[in-house]
Each structure stands twice: as C-alpha cells, then as structure tokens.
Amino acid sequence: MGELTDLWVGTQNWIFETFVGPVIFWLGQMAWYEPAYSAVEFFMLGVVQIAVIALGMRFFERRWPLEKTGNDRLIGVDRVYTVLNKLGILPLAIFVITYPISQEIELLMRSWGLAPPRLERLLPWLGDNVLASFLVYFVLYDFAAYWLHRAQHAIPWWWALHSLHHSQRRMTVWSDDRNHVLDDFLITLALVLFSQMVGVQPGEYVSILMVGRLVESWSHANVDMSFGKIGERLLVGPRFHRLHHALANPDERHIHDHNFAPVFPIWDILFGTAIYDGKNRPTGVDDPVIDADNGRGWVVQQVTVFGRFLKAITPRFLRAPFQPGLRPPAE
Amino acid sequence: MKRLAIAATTLLAVIGSARADSVLVLNSEEASYSILSRAGRTELQRLPVGREPHHLIPTPDGKEVLIGSTATNELLSLDSKTGERRRVVSNIIDPYQLGFSGDGKWFVTVAYRLDHVDIFHADGFKLAGRIFIDGLPSHMAFDAESKTVFVSLQQSGRLAAFDLATQTLKWNVPVGNTPAGVLMLPDNKRVLVALTGEDGVVVVDPSDGKVTGRLQTGKGAHNFWPKGDGRHWFLSNRVEGTVSMVDTQDMRVAGTIKVAGGPDCMDITADGKELWVTQRFLRRVAVVDLEQMKVVASIPVGKSPHGVFMLKSGPAAPASPLSPAGGPLRAVSTGSGTTR
Known part of the structure; x- marks a missing residue:
C-alpha cells in the first residue's frame, strides 16, 4: 500500500514540478500553488477512472449486455x-x-x-x-x-x-x-x-x-x-x-x-x-x-x-x- | 505465548523510548497529526486534530505546543514532551499563523483567508485588538523589544508593521512578489522577507520598511528556521526544491540542500545534527544530515504535511533572537479566547 501511495504521489509530484508548478511561478500566481497541485491529482484520478470504465466496465457491457x-x-x-x-x-x-x-x-x-x-x-x-x-x-x-x-x-x-x-x-x-x-x-x-x-x-x-x-x-x-x-x-x-x-x-x-x-x-x-x-x-x-x-x-x-x-x-x-x-x- | 509477551514488551519499550524523542507533524489536508520516531525514522501514531491544521508553536514556558486549527477557529494544545492532548482554546478565528512576542506578553495570530491580524494578551488569550488588512496576511516576526510585529501580505506583495501596545499600523510597504517567511535578525536592524513569487529574500529596514538589500537563494523562497548559532538560518525554496543555508552576517548562501516535494516548514534537533523538513507534495518529512548536508531519510506521513515540531526539544525561547517569533509562525484569530 505504501509503495502504491509513493508511486501515485511521486507521479503527481513529477507532473506538477515538471509542467504545472513552473507555469504558476512564471505567471506570478503562487497563491494558486497548492490548489494547482490538487488539480493534478484530480486529473490523474480522471485518467484512472477512464481506464476503469474503458477497460473494466466496458468488458462487462460487451460480455453481458442488457440491451x-x-x-x-x-x-x-x-x-x-x-x-x-x-x-x-x-x-x-x-x-x-x-x-x-x-x-x-x-x-x-x-x-x-x-x-x-x-x-x-x-x-x-x-x-x-x-x-x-x-x-x-x-x-x-x-x-x-x-x-x-x-x-x-x-x-x-x-x-x-x-x-x-x-x-x-x-x-x-x-x-x-x-x-x-x-x-x-x-x-x-x-x-x-x-x-x-x-x-x-x-x-x-x-x-x-x-x-x-x-x-x-x-x-x-x-x-x-x-x-x-x-x-x-x-x-x-x-x-x-x-x-x-x-x-x-x-x-x-x-x-x-x-x-x-x-x-x-x-x-x-x-x-x-x-x-x-x-x-x-x-x-x-x-x-x-x-x-x-x-x-x-x-x-x-x-x-x-x-x-x-x-x-x-x-x-x-x-x-x-x-x-x-x-x-x-x-x- | 511467552515469546509473544516478550515481543510485545519489546515493541512497547521501543515505542516508549521513541516517544521520548519524537517529532510532531501536522497533516493539513487530513485533519490529523503524526508522531514520528526520530531514531526509528518511522510514524508511530496518527491522531485526529481539528480541521486544516497548518502551523504550531510552543508556549513561552515550553510546556505546551499550540496547533492552529484554522477551520474550526481553535487552538489545540498538546503536551510538548509527550504529544498528549491538554486543552482547546476556542474563539481564535482562523489561526493560520501563530506567534508569541519575545517577552511572552503578546500572542499574535494572522487570519490568512480572513485578512486580519489579531493581537492577544498572551496571558489568557484575551483579544487586545484586531486589525483588518487586505492581501492575505501570512507570516510574522517580532522585534527584539517586543514592541512591533511584522506581517507579510502574500497577495498584495507587501510587508506591514504593527505596534503591539496600541494595535495600530506603523507602516505597510511593497517588498516583492508573494512575500512569505519573515525573520528579524539578532541585530534588530534587519528584517528578512522570503519572496515565494521570486527567487530569494529582501532585506528590510524595520524602522520604515525600506528595502535595503537582496539575496538570491532559489525559486519559491518561503520560510526560515534558525540553525542555532545566531548567524545561519535555513530557508526553504518551495519551487526550486531546495533548502538554503543563509549566512546572515555576510549575507550569502553558505550551502544548499536538495529537498524534493515542495519543502516548507522545518525544525532542528536539539543536538543540531538534523534538520527535519516537511515535503508538502510528497506526503513525507525529510531528514537532513547537517554534517553531510543531504537528505538521509524521508518518512511517509499524512496528506500535505505542514508544521513540524521536535517534541521534548526543551523550553521554547520565543524571546530568543535565534528564533523567528519564537518558532513557526502563522495563524489568525478573533475574539477573546476561552479555554476548555
């Protein structure tokens, strides 16, 4: 569980420090630094959800469709x-x-x-x-x-x-x-x-x-x-x-x-x-x-x-x- | 069965000894605090505390640690040696940053999101005055005579000085983009302000707020912590991902330590060998070996760890010129406090 958390947080931190954080800093909007970090997690959760839907839930729809x-x-x-x-x-x-x-x-x-x-x-x-x-x-x-x-x-x-x-x-x-x-x-x-x-x-x-x-x-x-x-x-x-x-x-x-x-x-x-x-x-x-x-x-x-x-x-x-x-x- | 009993006893002994030399960390987005073993480099306990706890400060007598629970308008008090809960002080509005004046007479909180600074009589937390000021007041420092408190205003890019006795504004001047940590140097003639929206600190004349100098440290310069020798202070650079050791006598960067994950608040061990730094984004606390000047451990804690404090680190010395406002500062407040 700890390794999974590390992987998740590490990815979030990498995305933020590589792409988002520098932009916030460059724009001079450091008051939004923390919310922007949370937004990266929201994006990552979205990717996971889409993957669960597309790969997991869709499997059941194809296998056992109602209509x-x-x-x-x-x-x-x-x-x-x-x-x-x-x-x-x-x-x-x-x-x-x-x-x-x-x-x-x-x-x-x-x-x-x-x-x-x-x-x-x-x-x-x-x-x-x-x-x-x-x-x-x-x-x-x-x-x-x-x-x-x-x-x-x-x-x-x-x-x-x-x-x-x-x-x-x-x-x-x-x-x-x-x-x-x-x-x-x-x-x-x-x-x-x-x-x-x-x-x-x-x-x-x-x-x-x-x-x-x-x-x-x-x-x-x-x-x-x-x-x-x-x-x-x-x-x-x-x-x-x-x-x-x-x-x-x-x-x-x-x-x-x-x-x-x-x-x-x-x-x-x-x-x-x-x-x-x-x-x-x-x-x-x-x-x-x-x-x-x-x-x-x-x-x-x-x-x-x-x-x-x-x-x-x-x-x-x-x-x-x-x-x-x-x-x-x-x- | 006997082996089990021995194992349990050993474990309890380890936990007990670790507690005697442990570290407290506030997990600001989890409404909890962690107690870490300094020697074991591990989290011993995670306990609930208020809501959105960001900063903490020891009381002048060193017996308690006050945690500002910003969203519940409370100060939560823990025993500074054991970390056990002692009391709750209510009606302290939005206590984001907290500070005691050097003489121990004044207790100041800044309401980061509510735009006001509250000045209390430290004895009994009775509100002496509230000053509303625009611009997200965030960090603070006191002068050596305990007459003035300096407060950075993050959004408006200014530094304000307030007279403690009269609770009035002395001056309010622009200093740079997103000022955060404030430090009054022992000579009582220079105030350093970390500019989180820039890449260093500015030197300010405490008498009139005039900017007299500048030092480049790293992007996102944020908060100070004393090394303890009266000359060097550590400064976290949140965007750069470093901690600078600033020589305030020669005004130069004497060393730089790489600390990933948005380093923020710090505390130093009583023996001066380790600096503990919260890594806000990584949900960890970094342990820096000050001899090697590098991170030697990183301990998992809760979400968005912010304030950090060495339990049993001895009586706090808020009056000491070595400590900015006696320790970590940040909070807000309201009416007169009631204790329960």
Missing part, C-alpha cells in the same frame, strides 16, 4: 462528456467560478465566528477510524446528493437542464457525465457548500468524489447484472438506476421519479421512492423536444439545452401557450 441492439452512434457524445469531465477540463472551469463563491460564503460564516463543525466533535471515536469516518461523510454527502437530484426533477428550470442527462436512449457506462455545464455547476456548488458545512476534509472530498463517480458510472452500465437481493439495497447498481432513466409509458407516467439515489439506495427506501420490480425498460424521455438531444454533438446539446433553460425561467405570461420540454416528469 443487445440499439444505435451505438448515440454513445459517442457521452464519451466526449466523460473525457471533458474526468480529465478536469469542465471541472476546472466550474472550480474557477464556484471556488470564490464557496470561499466567500465560508469566510463570511467564519468571520461571524461560525466555524463549520466536525462530526468527530460529537463522535470522538470517528476520529480514530479512517474508514468509518470516510463512510459516514460519504453517506452524508450522498444524502445531500439524493435531495439535490430530486430538486433537479421537481423544479421546471432545473429539469430543463437535467433532462439532457435523461434524454439518452442508449444508456451506457459513459452516460454518467452527460450533463449541461450549468447543471454541473449548480450541483458542484451545492455539494461543496454542503461538504464545508458538515466538515468534509479536502482529502476526504476527493476520495468521496472518486468512489462515488465510479459507482455512478457503473450504475449507468448496459449490463444484465445485479448485486443480488440484499446487495441491490445496499448499493445502487445498473438495474436499480436504469429504472430511473426509464422511458415513461401510459401506465408509468412518473417512472423517472423513482430510484434517485446516487450511491446508497437507502434514501429511496426511506423516502418512498424506491422500486425493485426487476423489469427491464427502454431509456429516454417521452418528449420530442428533449428526445431531439439524441444525435446532436456536445456543442449543439449545450446550446439547445441552455435555450430550454432560458424558456423555463421566462415568466409564464411571456411564453407561448404550449412549451414542450419544460414539464418535469412528475407533474
């Missing part, structure tokens, strides 16, 4: 999303915007003497157990992500953005990162603020992000596999999450509004949104405006979805009488 037929050309754009996200290109842009905002909020709180708590204060034993500490903060983080996900479906303007993620008719391990940048920004900002509030450490945040995103990539996989009756209730898997992406039908108009949990299904079980019926359903959104996302490239998707968002925030009296694509699934 054996479909238009594979629709997957291409999702790969672009994955690369842009996992390698930190979009997250970097989002970080540049969210960092000052989250900093200002945190600093304002701290200047009032309101220090973010650490759970270890309430549960001292947590501090002596790294794994338990990680799991507790992970569960808290996932709890916040569950409710944010519900908000993405319930608020019309947010659904206008989030519907891009659901519009994919050919869902695969590459689909998790298929999001509008504004949607990503809002979720990132909310989760960063939440993490600061409950006292997640920077190191823990990276680990949570890494493990969580891998689980989420897997939950989008086109595989006919299950964690078993108990396992499916402990960890979100492909069967559980596929229902959340299911295409609405006359008998199940609100099928999207179930199985929201990103990692731990316990939230859906507790709050009455879990369905375990074992049925396989086609994915996508039953709305021609949203469905039209399929077949578009990254740039066109970003522009058209932003247009949907603008329409959604336009006051009702200024809108046309019928606005397809603006209905959240759970009307």
Whole structure:
C-alpha cells in the first residue's frame, strides 16, 4: 500500500514540478500553488477512472449486455462528456467560478465566528477510524446528493437542464457525465457548500468524489447484472438506476421519479421512492423536444439545452401557450 | 505465548523510548497529526486534530505546543514532551499563523483567508485588538523589544508593521512578489522577507520598511528556521526544491540542500545534527544530515504535511533572537479566547 501511495504521489509530484508548478511561478500566481497541485491529482484520478470504465466496465457491457441492439452512434457524445469531465477540463472551469463563491460564503460564516463543525466533535471515536469516518461523510454527502437530484426533477428550470442527462436512449457506462455545464455547476456548488458545512476534509472530498463517480458510472452500465437481493439495497447498481432513466409509458407516467439515489439506495427506501420490480425498460424521455438531444454533438446539446433553460425561467405570461420540454416528469 | 509477551514488551519499550524523542507533524489536508520516531525514522501514531491544521508553536514556558486549527477557529494544545492532548482554546478565528512576542506578553495570530491580524494578551488569550488588512496576511516576526510585529501580505506583495501596545499600523510597504517567511535578525536592524513569487529574500529596514538589500537563494523562497548559532538560518525554496543555508552576517548562501516535494516548514534537533523538513507534495518529512548536508531519510506521513515540531526539544525561547517569533509562525484569530 505504501509503495502504491509513493508511486501515485511521486507521479503527481513529477507532473506538477515538471509542467504545472513552473507555469504558476512564471505567471506570478503562487497563491494558486497548492490548489494547482490538487488539480493534478484530480486529473490523474480522471485518467484512472477512464481506464476503469474503458477497460473494466466496458468488458462487462460487451460480455453481458442488457440491451443487445440499439444505435451505438448515440454513445459517442457521452464519451466526449466523460473525457471533458474526468480529465478536469469542465471541472476546472466550474472550480474557477464556484471556488470564490464557496470561499466567500465560508469566510463570511467564519468571520461571524461560525466555524463549520466536525462530526468527530460529537463522535470522538470517528476520529480514530479512517474508514468509518470516510463512510459516514460519504453517506452524508450522498444524502445531500439524493435531495439535490430530486430538486433537479421537481423544479421546471432545473429539469430543463437535467433532462439532457435523461434524454439518452442508449444508456451506457459513459452516460454518467452527460450533463449541461450549468447543471454541473449548480450541483458542484451545492455539494461543496454542503461538504464545508458538515466538515468534509479536502482529502476526504476527493476520495468521496472518486468512489462515488465510479459507482455512478457503473450504475449507468448496459449490463444484465445485479448485486443480488440484499446487495441491490445496499448499493445502487445498473438495474436499480436504469429504472430511473426509464422511458415513461401510459401506465408509468412518473417512472423517472423513482430510484434517485446516487450511491446508497437507502434514501429511496426511506423516502418512498424506491422500486425493485426487476423489469427491464427502454431509456429516454417521452418528449420530442428533449428526445431531439439524441444525435446532436456536445456543442449543439449545450446550446439547445441552455435555450430550454432560458424558456423555463421566462415568466409564464411571456411564453407561448404550449412549451414542450419544460414539464418535469412528475407533474 | 511467552515469546509473544516478550515481543510485545519489546515493541512497547521501543515505542516508549521513541516517544521520548519524537517529532510532531501536522497533516493539513487530513485533519490529523503524526508522531514520528526520530531514531526509528518511522510514524508511530496518527491522531485526529481539528480541521486544516497548518502551523504550531510552543508556549513561552515550553510546556505546551499550540496547533492552529484554522477551520474550526481553535487552538489545540498538546503536551510538548509527550504529544498528549491538554486543552482547546476556542474563539481564535482562523489561526493560520501563530506567534508569541519575545517577552511572552503578546500572542499574535494572522487570519490568512480572513485578512486580519489579531493581537492577544498572551496571558489568557484575551483579544487586545484586531486589525483588518487586505492581501492575505501570512507570516510574522517580532522585534527584539517586543514592541512591533511584522506581517507579510502574500497577495498584495507587501510587508506591514504593527505596534503591539496600541494595535495600530506603523507602516505597510511593497517588498516583492508573494512575500512569505519573515525573520528579524539578532541585530534588530534587519528584517528578512522570503519572496515565494521570486527567487530569494529582501532585506528590510524595520524602522520604515525600506528595502535595503537582496539575496538570491532559489525559486519559491518561503520560510526560515534558525540553525542555532545566531548567524545561519535555513530557508526553504518551495519551487526550486531546495533548502538554503543563509549566512546572515555576510549575507550569502553558505550551502544548499536538495529537498524534493515542495519543502516548507522545518525544525532542528536539539543536538543540531538534523534538520527535519516537511515535503508538502510528497506526503513525507525529510531528514537532513547537517554534517553531510543531504537528505538521509524521508518518512511517509499524512496528506500535505505542514508544521513540524521536535517534541521534548526543551523550553521554547520565543524571546530568543535565534528564533523567528519564537518558532513557526502563522495563524489568525478573533475574539477573546476561552479555554476548555
């Protein structure tokens, strides 16, 4: 384990000292020296995640596919999303915007003497157990992500953005990162603020992000596999999450509004949104405006979805009488 | 069974003796501190501490070490000999860098991210005054009379001087790109400021802040630590990946040691034979043999190790001109402190 850590940190240090650090120094931006070092680790984690998806998860998709037929050309754009996200290109842009905002909020709180708590204060034993500490903060983080996900479906303007993620008719391990940048920004900002509030450490945040995103990539996989009756209730898997992406039908108009949990299904079980019926359903959104996302490239998707968002925030009296694509699934 | 008992006893004895001569390191991105065995060159324990702990300083009586837990607005006190926890001082806002004046009367913290300098009566940590100042206040040093504290402002590239008794600004002058470590020399006539955005230090006149000299050391010059002879100080160069030994009498670099991984804070062993340097990026602490002037060991610790302190290194001497502000400096603070 120690050798693995050394290899990892050594690589990070080499990349930083060879390429990134000198640029930061040359630009005279030494205040960003430490954050830039963390950004290198984020990039490296992205490379690992892409490798796990491309070499590991894709193997299972090829070997045991759930949907054996479909238009594979629709997957291409999702790969672009994955690369842009996992390698930190979009997250970097989002970080540049969210960092000052989250900093200002945190600093304002701290200047009032309101220090973010650490759970270890309430549960001292947590501090002596790294794994338990990680799991507790992970569960808290996932709890916040569950409710944010519900908000993405319930608020019309947010659904206008989030519907891009659901519009994919050919869902695969590459689909998790298929999001509008504004949607990503809002979720990132909310989760960063939440993490600061409950006292997640920077190191823990990276680990949570890494493990969580891998689980989420897997939950989008086109595989006919299950964690078993108990396992499916402990960890979100492909069967559980596929229902959340299911295409609405006359008998199940609100099928999207179930199985929201990103990692731990316990939230859906507790709050009455879990369905375990074992049925396989086609994915996508039953709305021609949203469905039209399929077949578009990254740039066109970003522009058209932003247009949907603008329409959604336009006051009702200024809108046309019928606005397809603006209905959240759970009307 | 008997063999097992002997082995366990031996192990405990080794740990016990190592603790008596051990080193404390703050893992700033893990909210923990490590206790290392100096002789065994290994990590003995890793314990939780606050949140975002960066720097530490011994109390004037040498009995405690104060750790600034920046994000929980607290000082955490450990026994300076054993490393055991003793108390928590609350309501010290954003204590990034910490320092005691030489006479032990004043305790100063700088709030790196909240842009203020807090001056406390050291006895009881009662806030005497808070001065808001733009530019990311980071490091500090005191003059020999304990009348003035000098604070570097990283973002604005300036050095500010504050009167301790009146808690007012005396002067605030530009010194260079990203000033960090500040050192008042024993002659009380020169202040050295390390420029992390450049490749060396500037000499500043403490009376008016005028820059009177410059010395090239290495890219990312950052922080000082005394060798103990009143003449030489070590200076970490974070970008260059070196530690320079600066002869402050002749104002020249007397030696350079290669230390990889963004070297930052330092401490020297009581016998003066080893310099321990935190390697922020490598998650390690380097041990430098000062006779050979090279790294002889590098010990794994937690993420982003920052402050380092030799336990049982004897009473701290904050008033000593050999030590900048009595030791490692950096922190911030707020209202009057309460102890629990």
